[in-house]
Amino acid sequence: MNLEQKRSLNPKYQDVRQVDGMQLVIDWNIRQQFAFMFEIDTQIAREHIPPETRLQPYEIRPGVSLMFLGYNDYNPGNVINGEALPAFDEITRFFMVQPNLSLSMPIPRFTFYVHRIGSNNKTFNRQEEDLLHLPSFYSSSLKAETDESKTCLKVYDDQGPVREFINTHPEPSYLYDAFFGQYYTMQENNLYFGVWYWSGKICIHQKKGYAGKIYDHPFLSDMKKTILPGDLGDCYMQMFSAYDENLVQRFYQPKLIRSF
Amino acid sequence: MITQEDSHVQHVKTYFKEYTYDMFMMNVTPEPEEMLLFSNWVDTLNNERINSFEAVRTSAQTTEVDLVRQNGETLHLLNFSSYNYLGFSYHPEVIRAAQDAVAKFGLGASSSPVISGTYGIHRALEDKILEFFGLPDRGVSLFSSGYAVNLGVIQAFAKPGNCIVLDSNAHMSILEGAKLSGAKVKYFRHNDMGHLETILQEVCDGYTRVLVGVEGVYSGDGDYGNLKETVQLAKKYGAYTLVDEAHSVLVAGENGRGVCEMYGVLDDVDLYVMTFSKGFGGIGGALLARKEISRYINYYAKCRMFSCALDPAVTGGMVKALELAASEEGRVRRRRIQENADYFLQLLKGKVNLGVSNSWVLTVIYGNDKNTLDLNNYLQRKGLDTSIMQFPAVPKNEARIRMFVTSEHTREQIEKAAAIILEAAEQFNFLSN
Numbered sequence: 001m002n003l004e005q006k007r008s009l010n011p012k013y014q015d016v017r018q019v020d021g022m023q024l025v026i027d028w029n030i031r032q033q034f035a036f037m038f039e040i041d042t043q044i045a046r047e048h049i050p051p052e053t054r055l056q057p058y059e060i061r062p063g064v065s066l067m068f069l070g071y072n073d074y075n076p077g078n079v080i081n082g083e084a085l086p087a088f089d090e091i092t093r094f095f096m097v098q099p100n101l102s103l104s105m106p107i108p109r110f111t112f113y114v115h116r117i118g119s120n121n122k123t124f125n126r127q128e129e130d131l132l133h134l135p136s137f138y139s140s141s142l143k144a145e146t147d148e149s150k151t152c153l154k155v156y157d158d159q160g161p162v163r164e165f166i167n168t169h170p171e172p173s174y175l176y177d178a179f180f181g182q183y184y185t186m187q188e189n190n191l192y193f194g195v196w197y198w199s200g201k202i203c204i205h206q207k208k209g210y211a212g213k214i215y216d217h218p219f220l221s222d223m224k225k226t227i228l229p230g231d232l233g234d235c236y237m238q239m240f241s242a243y244d245e246n247l248v249q250r251f252y253q254p255k256l257i258r259s260f
Numbered sequence: 261m262i263t264q265e266d267s268h269v270q271h272v273k274t275y276f277k278e279y280t281y282d283m284f285m286m287n288v289t290p291e292p293e294e295m296l297l298f299s300n301w302v303d304t305l306n307n308e309r310i311n312s313f314e315a316v317r318t319s320a321q322t323t324e325v326d327l328v329r330q331n332g333e334t335l336h337l338l339n340f341s342s343y344n345y346l347g348f349s350y351h352p353e354v355i356r357a358a359q360d361a362v363a364k365f366g367l368g369a370s371s372s373p374v375i376s377g378t379y380g381i382h383r384a385l386e387d388k389i390l391e392f393f394g395l396p397d398r399g400v401s402l403f404s405s406g407y408a409v410n411l412g413v414i415q416a417f418a419k420p421g422n423c424i425v426l427d428s429n430a431h432m433s434i435l436e437g438a439k440l441s442g443a444k445v446k447y448f449r450h451n452d453m454g455h456l457e458t459i460l461q462e463v464c465d466g467y468t469r470v471l472v473g474v475e476g477v478y479s480g481d482g483d484y485g486n487l488k489e490t491v492q493l494a495k496k497y498g499a500y501t502l503v504d505e506a507h508s509v510l511v512a513g514e515n516g517r518g519v520c521e522m523y524g525v526l527d528d529v530d531l532y533v534m535t536f537s538k539g540f541g542g543i544g545g546a547l548l549a550r551k552e553i554s555r556y557i558n559y560y561a562k563c564r565m566f567s568c569a570l571d572p573a574v575t576g577g578m579v580k581a582l583e584l585a586a587s588e589e590g591r592v593r594r595r596r597i598q599e600n601a602d603y604f605l606q607l608l609k610g611k612v613n614l615g616v617s618n619s620w621v622l623t624v625i626y627g628n629d630k631n632t633l634d635l636n637n638y639l640q641r642k643g644l645d646t647s648i649m650q651f652p653a654v655p656k657n658e659a660r661i662r663m664f665v666t667s668e669h670t671r672e673q674i675e676k677a678a679a680i681i682l683e684a685a686e687q688f689n690f691l692s693n
Contacts, residue, residue: 039447055288060652061428062439064447098286101293107283206655208449234428234449237656 019195020103022252030247032073034165035239037066044226045095049113052260058096066096080127088121089142109179133187161215168209174201194254200247204239211235282652306331310637320350323669337645340663345511346593347668348581349541361576369569377569385575388582399554404570406535406545407433412561413547418443423467427474434473453489460497470499476508476519482617488523502531510539510585540581542574593667601665607678612685624661626690644680
């Protein structure tokens with residue numbers, strides 16, 4: 001597929017039901033989202049991406065790659081197998097990797113290796129594991145709140161704080177955007193590849209400044225010791241929505257790429 | 261009347277313009293899909309008559325130029341996109357010196373500088389550099405490109421087990437040299453001396469050698485490097501310093517010795533890197549360092565050892581450029597470039613966002629990356645050639661028009677350029693409130 005054909009799949013103006021043979025399987029509605037990309041040593045990214053996947057970290061500068069930490073506050077009413085879910089929270093941890101540009105789809109904005117997701121909804125976790133093959137973590141008491149300054153979002157549960165996101169943009173403005181992305185994930189020695197779509201109003205910026213920290217929490221238990229709890233250093237890019245935005249996130253049926 | 265189909269086509273085009281070149285940089289599959297897609301993208305930009313990059317100049321980099329775009333269109337433009345800061349690339353005496361050198365030594369050096377490629381004209385340039393800087397006891401290593409100086413010097417100076425601490429806005433050649441060296445690479449926030457000190461505290465005991473890499477003038481923002489404090493901190497923690505004066509040599513400082521001269525740290529910098537393609541108006545570059553360092557670099561900088569020496573014509577021209585830079589004419593041109601930059605800033609101040617520039621590299625921040633192709637196309641069609649920058653070269657939504665002011669621009673040209681910028685600001689909605 002050449003670029004002319006790829007661009008005809010403009011995500012902003014088409015309701016794409018399938019991508020390169022992968023059918024649309026999930027449609028989430030999210031009322032608030034935080035997605036921060038932190039700079040990390042490429043060597044550390046490599047340690048968290050199994051070598052057999054042959055995936056390469058995406059470098060923004062020689063020796064510097066990106067770890068993507070996210071928080072999603074889901075609207076009540078998202079449906080799984082006919083069951084309407086209450087509002088729930090999700091945290092994510094990905095590493096940015098190189099994309100697959102050979103597919104019949106628009107150029108992906110980001111491609112992730114999904115390291116772990118976590119939520120306070122068991123049905124959601126089961127769906128993420130069974131359908132999308134994502135490694136999940138369950139915490140019934142997971143929640144998030146904004147501090148008085150409205151610039152810091154703290155995520156925590158009964159076992160303590162998980163992470164903090166600090167907005168470094170003094171005057172955020174929110175613009176409509178829509179794009180496709182890709183992800184890789186490992187489940188029981190199987191490597192899967194999937195495609196996702198995102199749309200909504202969001203603030204994207206790269207203002208420097210102190211952007212948050214991760215805490216010594218069980219959600220970190222599968223991390224190598226090269227990423228220690230504490231301040232996360234420079235945030236390469238921040239993306240966040242205002243509260244009560246109807247953000248859309250869609251997933252397409254992932255493919256098994258390789259078994260080990 | 262706009263039909264729904266027209267509207268869709270327009271939307272698709274808009275989306276297409278949102279691509280940035282980094283989106284094509286990698287692909288996980290064996291097919292060279294990223295190359296095909298990138299090529300396809302360039303073709304489409306040409307077909308839509310908005311590709312202003314890689315246009316062919318039909319004459320020297322004077323202050324007004326004719327250029328031919330990739331689709332064959334010809335435009336006559338005010339030239340603020342070339343870093344021929346002192347106009348030496350077309351100075352008659354520089355051209356004559358280059359002609360004399362090519363007549364005497366031939367077109368190419370035909371050998372590595374350490375084998376048989378070093379000519380008398382190369383030695384003359386080395387001597388002239390030492391004389392210009394007033395540092396007769398130092399050594400000079402010539403390279404055939406400015407990029408190669410950083411690549412070769414850093415790779416030779418630092419090794420695995422060493423640490424290189426770089427300003428996060430440092431040039432790609434510095435970053436790649438650091439990567440090539442095998443040393444641990446760390447970055448400090450741009451010009452943030454507190455952050456630099458924190459990193460130096462962390463690394464000074466754990467690595468056998470530490471090198472701090474900064475620049476005199478940063479080309480993306482046009483601001484000066486904080487050289488005085490950088491050198492002080494490096495000394496405090498026993499680190500070495502590399503200062504890249506690509507955009508400031510011959511231009512900054514009373515005698516043209518760069519930002520190091522301005523801040524009084526010329527004697528304290530371990531590795532002084534200069535480029536011949538900007539203030540000198542030629543091509544190539546050099547390292548100025550202690551004699552034993554430069555001698556070692558001559559042999560261990562692999563891209564120097566295994567490349568042909570700087571070509572004789574350019575070398576001859578550079579000797580003359582240095583003579584001019586040291587003369588009254590050089591002082592006049594240095595004064596004029598600063599006056600021109602100040603005048604340009606004054607015409608735009610308070611009307612658009614000028615970022616943090618305080619040099620002859622001017623920036624006008626228009627913000628929205630998605631306007632880049634259309635804005636650059638607009639500026640060229642209005643008669644102004646600039647060097648536009650967007651993500652990932654600069655932070656997301658901090659896209660900017662970058663302009664290189666030279667000593668040769670006239671007041672009238674600067675006024676015209678400022679008027680075009682302000683018209684564009686109105687059209688693309690980036691006038692200051």
